Amino acid sequence: MKPSSILFLDRALRDIALLSVAAVWRRASRNDVNKKTPGEKGTGRSMLRDSRSQVYQLLPQPLKVLASELVFKYSGRPYVYHDPAVHPAHGLPRGVVTFSIDFELAWGWAYAKGFSREDAVRIGLHERSQVPRILEKMDEYAIPATWATVGHLFLERCGGGENGTAHQDMRRMPHFENEYWRFTSGDWYQVDPCTDYQRDPAWYAPDLIAQILHAKAKHEMACHSFAHGGFGSYCPPEIAEANIAACFEAMEPFGLKPKTWVFPGNDVGNFEALAKKGFRTVRSFPVERAEISLPIRRSDGMWDIHESTPIDLEGKGWHLDERLARLKKFVDKAAETKLAAHIWFHPSLPADQMNGLLFPLFRYCAEQREKGLVDVLTNDQLIDATEAALTKEGKL
Numbered sequence: 377m378k379p380s381s382i383l384f385l386d387r388a389l390r391d392i393a394l395l396s397v398a399a400v401w402r403r404a405s406r407n408d409v410n411k412k413t414p415g416e417k418g419t420g421r422s423m424l425r426d427s428r429s430q431v432y433q434l435l436p437q438p439l440k441v442l443a444s445e446l447v448f449k450y451s452g453r454p455y456v457y458h459d460p461a462v463h464p465a466h467g468l469p470r471g472v473v474t475f476s477i478d479f480e481l482a483w484g485w486a487y488a489k490g491f492s493r494e495d496a497v498r499i500g501l502h503e504r505s506q507v508p509r510i511l512e513k514m515d516e517y518a519i520p521a522t523w524a525t526v527g528h529l530f531l532e533r534c535g536g537g538e539n540g541t542a543h544q545d546m547r548r549m550p551h552f553e554n555e556y557w558r559f560t561s562g563d564w565y566q567v568d569p570c571t572d573y574q575r576d577p578a579w580y581a582p583d584l585i586a587q588i589l590h591a592k593a594k595h596e597m598a599c600h601s602f603a604h605g606g607f608g609s610y611c612p613p614e615i616a617e618a619n620i621a622a623c624f625e626a627m628e629p630f631g632l633k634p635k636t637w638v639f640p641g642n643d644v645g646n647f648e649a650l651a652k653k654g655f656r657t658v659r660s661f662p663v664e665r666a667e668i669s670l671p672i673r674r675s676d677g678m679w680d681i682h683e684s685t686p687i688d689l690e691g692k693g694w695h696l697d698e699r700l701a702r703l704k705k706f707v708d709k710a711a712e713t714k715l716a717a718h719i720w721f722h723p724s725l726p727a728d729q730m731n732g733l734l735f736p737l738f739r740y741c742a743e744q745r746e747k748g749l750v751d752v753l754t755n756d757q758l759i760d761a762t763e764a765a766l767t768k769e770g771k772l
């Protein structure tokens with residue numbers, strides 16, 4: 377048999393074997409297309425979704441990679457959600473790609489399950505080392521983004537109070553545990569070094585924030601909580617409000633008032649507090665399968681923005697070419713439908729993914745923009761564009 381035939385047979389067998397997995401997966405998830413309320417838990421559909429993700433988490437890494445490839449290939453992704461009742465009837469003048477970046481250094485990992493404080497610092501320093509290169513590439517390809525930044529990173533320094541406890545005037549997060557985090561003892565700020573950005577650069581980043589603000593690409597600075605405390609049901613409203621106020625205070629010396637909120641751990645909640653504090657947009661969405669869509673106006677006046685896909689991948693063994701092809705499909709689908717792809721990542725992503733996925737994707741977006749097929753906007757600019765299109769149709 378010719379080598380090319382063997383290769384074909386090998387691919388075909390692999391596809392057939394995993395197509396059956398994909399079919400079962402699809403059947404299991406067929407019913408979860410419909411609307412859910414934010415934070416909805418425990419319904420038949422969400423339980424099915426949760427159990428599916430638990431099964432996926434249990435798979436050995438090579439099977440995870442294969443299942444993910446096959447499910448993407450055979451389940452008609454990226455999923456498009458376009459509802460003329462709430463969206464502009466014909467989308468926007470052009471498709472849109474928007475990037476949001478969860479910028480958190482060590483704070484993002486301090487209470488993540490399976491990570492120690494040392495791990496958090498190591499990841500924070502790695503993230504720090506990559507931000508200037510990411511900014512450079514964004515300038516090279518003229519890609520503006522929405523930097524969802526942890527408030528503590530705006531500080532140059534902070535100090536311990538009388539008994540050495542950091543941020544004594546802040547309301548404290550209660551203990552909680554969920555799928556990703558465990559905070560079951562001590563004080564939320566016990567990880568805070570209480571020094572400054574030169575001595576402990578994994579916990580503060582005013583220097584990097586200045587670089588973002590002075591970049592050629594005009595980025596949006598958004599909010600990702602003060603110290604990466606979650607906003608789920610375990611977080612009382614008064615703590616959420618104090619958290620937001622601390623972010624405003626930290627950002628104020630930079631002349632910034634954020635409009636976009638990105639929930640730490642994508643754990644949504646406390647919408648009332650966010651609306652009350654004047655946020656325009658939250659990264660949450662009332663529709664489950666909406667990978668390519670447009671923002672939706674909420675009844676509280678804020679906008680929900682969908683998320684298409686993260687870029688950074690957990691674990692090893694991913695085929696970066698296949699992943700890059702997927703990311704390009706999101707861009708193509710946005711162009712084809714004149715809706716938006718909202719892609720997000722952590723600047724701590726592994727260097728091979730930064731070089732093999734993120735930068736080629738930036739280049740692809742710039743090329744598609746050059747052809748007049750897409751615009752690359754910040755989240756806030758996407759809201760402006762959606763608002764303008766809805767106003768034109770008399771829907772706002």
Ligand SMILES: [Zn+2]
Pocket residue numbers: 528533534535542543568569570
């Ligand atoms: Zn501090």
Ligand SMILES: [Zn+2]
Pocket residue numbers: 478480484600604639640641
């Ligand atoms: Zn985060």
